[in-house]
Amino acid sequence: MNSHVLMLNAHYSALRVTSVRRAIALLFKRTRNDQPVAEIVHVEDNQFISYNFEDWCELSVLRKEFEPAEFDWIRTVRFDVAVPRIVRVLTYNKVPRQPVKLNRRNIFARDGSRCQYCGKKFPTNELSLDHIIPRSQDGPNTWENIVCACIKCNVRKGGRTPARANMKLISKPVRPKSCPVLSIKLSDHKYRSWQHFLDQAYWDVELK
Numbered sequence: 001m002n003s004h005v006l007m008l009n010a011h012y013s014a015l016r017v018t019s020v021r022r023a024i025a026l027l028f029k030r031t032r033n034d035q036p037v038a039e040i041v042h043v044e045d046n047q048f049i050s051y052n053f054e055d056w057c058e059l060s061v062l063r064k065e066f067e068p069a070e071f072d073w074i075r076t077v078r079f080d081v082a083v084p085r086i087v088r089v090l091t092y093n094k095v096p097r098q099p100v101k102l103n104r105r106n107i108f109a110r111d112g113s114r115c116q117y118c119g120k121k122f123p124t125n126e127l128s129l130d131h132i133i134p135r136s137q138d139g140p141n142t143w144e145n146i147v148c149a150c151i152k153c154n155v156r157k158g159g160r161t162p163a164r165a166n167m168k169l170i171s172k173p174v175r176p177k178s179c180p181v182l183s184i185k186l187s188d189h190k191y192r193s194w195q196h197f198l199d200q201a202y203w204d205v206e207l208k
Helices: 020-028 053-066 104-110 152-155 180-186 188-198
Strands: 004-008 012-019 038-044 047-051 073-075 080-082 086-089 127-131 146-150
Touching: 004 020, 004 188, 012 020, 012 104, 020 086, 020 146, 038 188, 053 080, 086 188, 104 127, 104 146, 127 152, 146 152
Parallel strands: 004 086
Antiparallel strands: 004 012, 038 047, 038 086, 073 080, 127 146
């Protein structure tokens, strides 16, 4: 249940990335006219195939036998259900346009968990955020003024600018056009089918 599911609107446009639990709840939900709220979209050989949840469960039995490594699985009493990668919400037509949130997770993802002073990669628990122009000098909380820094480099820089600390940035920080965490997900083979629905020049897909 730790996987993620791409949510599309009725016109196959990306809305957001959601949890497996939320996706399954949508697949069970019905409208007042007893119509399904959502369906599963599966990409196979560059073709989009739609399934309701009942048909997907039947298909999962075959997938479990012949392609068990291709999916994550939800275990039930009678059989295992393949976790869908994409869910289409049939009752929703709008496309939200949201800026990428400035938060710790997205900054670490943008910088690849790499200290922007020494260039070394670290686990996130060994990284901190550094204001290029320090807050004590009215440095703003912006994409262009905050970078990943290892603890050693952050201590060395202190409350100074890089120039005063005789330090250089390995790259210029910029505001990402799309969610950097999503880009990391797309590098994982099991999420490659998302790329069919994502035009990163247009959509900023936010992890929920």
